[in-house]
Amino acid sequence: MALSIQRLAHQMLENNKDMANTVIIGLQPRGIFLSDRIVAALKEIIPNHPFHYGKLDITFYRDDVRKTLHIANETDIPFSIEGKSVILVDDVLYTGRTIRAALDALLDFGRPSKVSLCVLIDRRFSRELPIQPDYAGKAIDTIFTDKVKVNWKEKDEKDEVVLV
């Protein structure tokens, strides 16, 4: 997993020559473990660069409020995203519905010049919306009864990806 995160950080640097205009936004609740690691990796590669890093909660933008009630987490975007290139970061890309909600939420903060998507695990062939990642740690093929969970040392004691 550490190698994948290193690779994702390097790919971001390749694609965004001028990181000054790039902001990284982790999605609550579980995407921020990945975004924390990616930002740490980027800071190691270019130590003196001031990275813009925010956290976005999409609870209030979900399309299933009446079915299941979700509890909101903190949103913290202490800078303008107007005209910036935004990289959204989440742990697993599955149906694409979370990212759809994240795009709606993000656009309420301003008009970025570009939005791209970075995920650790891309569950291919299970999309319900036309959304694809720009950076993926690993692509896996699963059926819809599977559940893929990424565990993080910070929260779950161990870094691992499990199929349950």
Place this chain on the structure above:
Amino acid sequence: MKLSTKHLLGIKDLNAADIQLILSTAGQFKEVLQRPVKKVPSLRDVTIVNLFYENSTRTRMSFELAERRLSADVLNFTASSSSAAKGETLLDTVNNILSMKVDLVVMRHSASGAPHFLAKHIPAAIVNAGDGINEHPTQALLDAFSMQEKTGRIEGLKVAIIGDIMHSRVALSNMYLLKKMGAEIMVVGPPTLIPKYLEEALGVRVTYNVQEALQWCDVANVLRIQLERQNQPLFSSLREYNLAYGIKQKMLDKLNKEIVIMHPGPINRGVELDSDVADGPHSIILNQVENGVAVRMAALYLLAGRSDEN
């Protein structure tokens, strides 16, 4: 996590976890209200009617704004301009409105228990926006949110509730809430405006001396004298009330400590609160109004999340 109740009829029916859930969700909505676009699509398939059988400025506008910020569809009903004036009963009015497919009813009524009566007879979720001299739960929640925001805590906080305790639904809801969240409470007012067995019934301290209460408390919640609910004279004059129980700047100057002054509005300036206090540095009255929208968004959001259950 979800609320333990389907309706928000009073703080009495909530437990500490419910209150904590509403307050923390309100914190997230407060952040939404600082964004360039202060609106989220959460309740866009929810229709809410505001049923106001009694006058209101702050509460009605605050609810309506909260509903619109959540993208709900909003219907407004004011008793004075409706068929209620032609003699239609409360239940008939509400059933007619519900047949237009309304999910949530926000209701203010001058009769205590009116929302509880509705909750028994109709399928929609009810939010009590003040019923007679009973409860005003969202006011107590926004007061708690404001206290927590200003002082960092509720548990262990010393809160004085000053004024017309007898006729105040804000006082009752505040007492229930603060008790459940572990704050200490002292109520202050003329003996004629404090119910007789309050001390035993709710476990609050009672005093008739304002300066003593101000000296003791961290937060003073000053209430309006509810002249419209007093059908007999309970103190001799407004001027005398002000002399004995009004909060004046020089009383605060004597304290030599930090104090927070709150008031649910509308203020009778120069009666329970002098203007220099209401507009002074200790007052968080306008923060209370601002927080009201976030707190009501939280309550509506959490209730709508269970509005499909019966």
